[in-house]
Amino acid sequence: MARKTGSRSEITGPRVQAAALHLFAAEGYAAVSMRRIAQEVGVQAGALYLYTSDKQSLLYDLMQSHMTELLEAWRQVAAVGSPLERLRAFNRFHIFHHLDRPEAVFVAYMELRNLSPENFTRIEALRGRYEAELESILKAGQQAGQFDIPDTKLATMALIAMLTGVNTWFRQGGRLSRERVEAIYWDMVRKAVGA
Numbered sequence: 570m571a572r573k574t575g576s577r578s579e580i581t582g583p584r585v586q587a588a589a590l591h592l593f594a595a596e597g598y599a600a601v602s603m604r605r606i607a608q609e610v611g612v613q614a615g616a617l618y619l620y621t622s623d624k625q626s627l628l629y630d631l632m633q634s635h636m637t638e639l640l641e642a643w644r645q646v647a648a649v650g651s652p653l654e655r656l657r658a659f660n661r662f663h664i665f666h667h668l669d670r671p672e673a674v675f676v677a678y679m680e681l682r683n684l685s686p687e688n689f690t691r692i693e694a695l696r697g698r699y700e701a702e703l704e705s706i707l708k709a710g711q712q713a714g715q716f717d718i719p720d721t722k723l724a725t726m727a728l729i730a731m732l733t734g735v736n737t738w739f740r741q742g743g744r745l746s747r748e749r750v751e752a753i754y755w756d757m758v759r760k761a762v763g764a
Contacts, residue, residue: 577640581610581619581620582620583617585606585610585612585614585617585620585621585627586627586630586631586634588606588609588621589601589606589627589628589631589679590631590672590673590676591609591672592605592606592609593628593631593672593676593680594672594675594676596673597679597680598624598628598676598680598683599683601624601688602624603617603623603624606624606627607644607666614711615758617717620652622756625683625684625688627700628676628680628683628684628688629684629685629692631673631676631677632676632677632680632681632684632688632692633691633692633695634673635670635673635674635676635677636692636695636696636699637695639666639699640695640698642662643659643662643666643699643702646658647668648662648706651713651715652706652707652709652710652713652715652716653710653716653759654713655706655709656667656690656706656707656710656758656759656762656764657661657755657759659702659703659706660695660732660751660755660758661751661755663729663752664732664735664747664751664754665747665751667732667735667736668735668736668739668747670680671686671736674733674736675736677692678733700726701733702727702742703725703728703729704721704722704725707721707725707762708721710762710764715764716762716763717762717763718762724761724762727761728758728762731754731757731758731761732754732758735750735754
């Protein structure tokens with residue numbers, strides 16, 4: 570099928586991904602058809618297959634992009650210093666990075682159940698790499714005697730769940746600023762690790 574007059578792959582491809590992300594976050598993966606995504610983009614349903622092989626691939630690509638971007642952004646932070654300083658940097662990074670991407674975060678966490686087994690395994694591996702970054706900080710703090718944690722893996726999962734939870738309730742312009750929320754969460758994280 571020929572492209573619609575005036576369409577360009579470098580423009581339409583990202584529009585397809587943006588529309589799918591928005592619709593998956595708002596309505597849920599299972600409720601959104603390829604026809605609905607095409608309608609949102611303003612192209613024929615068949616034209617979507619110029620940009621993705623199927624809806625499952627589209628979901629995987631969105632999640633993979635989110636996790637790859639997250640890992641690269643954390644790498645750019647290059648947190649250094651004591652384990653406590655590195656934990657503070659992780660706390661700040663995680664909250665601010667995720668608050669800037671509410672739809673991507675929602676889809677990345679809530680639509681895991683809709684991934685094929687192969688795609689789930691790939692996304693879980695990326696998530697595991699990010700979790701390992703936090704766990705390495707917690708292990709270093711434990712070994713240095715700065716943190717009192719009975720199980721670093723459990724603490725990792727609990728802290729990530731707590732920090733990611735900000736996305737479910739935070740609203741820009743609400744009672745607390747992003748900076749205030751981050752400061753309060755840092756106090757809770759610090760206490761949670763016994764520092």
